[in-house]
Amino acid sequence: MKDVWLKFLLPVDDSSVSQPSSPAPGLTIGRAIVLLVAYLVTNNLVSYLVLVFLPRSEAGDFTTAHYAFAGLCGFAASLVLTIRMATRVIGPALLETGETETAWVLGSKGFLLLGLVGGLACVALSLGWQFLIPPEARCRGRFIYAPIDYNPRIDGRVLLAGASSDRSRP
Amino acid sequence: MFFWPVLVVIAPVLEELLFRGILLGALSQKTGAAIATTIVTLLFVATHFQVLISYLPAVAPIAFVGVVLALFRFRTRAVGPAIVLHSTYNAVLGIAAVMTT
Numbered sequence: 494m495k496d497v498w499l500k501f502l503l504p505v506d507d508s509s510v511s512q513p514s515s516p517a518p519g520l521t522i523g524r525a526i527v528l529l530v531a532y533l534v535t536n537n538l539v540s541y542l543v544l545v546f547l548p549r550s551e552a553g554d555f556t557t558a559h560y561a562f563a564g565l566c567g568f569a570a571s572l573v574l575t576i577r578m579a580t581r582v583i584g585p586a587l588l589e590t591g592e593t594e595t596a597w598v599l600g601s602k603g604f605l606l607l608g609l610v611g612g613l614a615c616v617a618l619s620l621g622w623q624f625l626i627p628p629e630a631r632c633r634g635r636f637i638y639a640p641i642d643y644n645p646r647i648d649g650r651v652l653l654a655g656a657s658s659d660r661s662r663p
Numbered sequence: 664m665f666f667w668p669v670l671v672v673i674a675p676v677l678e679e680l681l682f683r684g685i686l687l688g689a690l691s692q693k694t695g696a697a698i699a700t701t702i703v704t705l706l707f708v709a710t711h712f713q714v715l716i717s718y719l720p721a722v723a724p725i726a727f728v729g730v731v732l733a734l735f736r737f738r739t740r741a742v743g744p745a746i747v748l749h750s751t752y753n754a755v756l757g758i759a760a761v762m763t764t
Contacts (some may be wrong), residue, residue: 525689529706532681561665567667573676608735608744612751615731619724619752620759 528578535603540567668755675749682707682729683736683745696737704729728752 544563605663682703690699707729714721728749735745 508741522689522693525686528685529681532677533710558665561669565665565669565673568673568677572673575677575680604739604741604744605747608740608747609751611731611735612748613743613755615728615748615752616755616759618727619756 524655528575531574535574536567536571538567540564543567600607664751671750671754675746675753678710679732679742679746679749684742687733687736691737699738701732702745703733712764733736 539562540563544555544559547555547559547563549559685704687699687703690702693699694702704726708715708722708725711721711725714725732745732749735748736742739745
């Protein structure tokens with residue numbers, strides 16, 4: 494089983510890989526969609542249940558930590574489900590496609606390093622494109638993709654209400 | 664405390680196994696690489712709806728990264744490099760988000 498996942502996760506030499514002539518028996522679109530739906534349901538259901546049963550604040554509100562913990566539980570549950578299903582059915586089927594049936598190559602570590610560099614490049618591009626927006630038009634935000642200080646609770650409400658973006662208002 | 668494991672480890676591993684490892688693999692055998700990449704990227708963007716509700720322009724970088732990850736999957740014929748890319752991307756964005764708040 495360990496070899497299956499190692500072969501699945503690490504790259505192989507392109508030159509000696511043969512293209513699959515037919516879909517692998519275990520790897521069908523139907524199963525892939527079932528897995529996607531199972532992921533969404535499990536993730537959201539577990540998150541919801543954990544959130545409901547967590548002790549609330551005195552005011553009866555959930556805190557950011559509540560949401561974060563519930564999200565962690567939901568993701569962890571769906572990860573277990575995905576790995577379990579993929580290991581039993583789809584992972585071995587991927588091997589049968591010929592994708593990972595070849596010998597290891599020295600370039601495998603290079604590909605992983607390329608992933609690291611690619612991640613940094615994507616960050617630069619993902620954040621950098623926003624500098625094309627004129628500074629006065631940028632919303633300032635706390636969200637990962639938004640420029641600094643964007644607050645949907647304030648800015649979103651202001652936009653929806655069609656009012657001015659007066660930040661002095663609560 | 665709960666934010667980082669999801670952002671840097673669980674989400675990249677889970678999403679890459681699911682989207683690029685399984686969905687892309689299954690679809691590309693039926694539809695070809697381009698259509699499979701388009702469909703999987705759309706699904707990938709759709710599952711990030713919480714981010715899009717907060718900030719709609721995020722659709723651009725999420726879709727962009729989805730396509731890059733698919734290209735990585737096809738080019739390297741493995742999910743590992745895409746997991747590393749996704750994890751690096753999330754980690755740096757997370758650090759940037761923390762530093763700017």
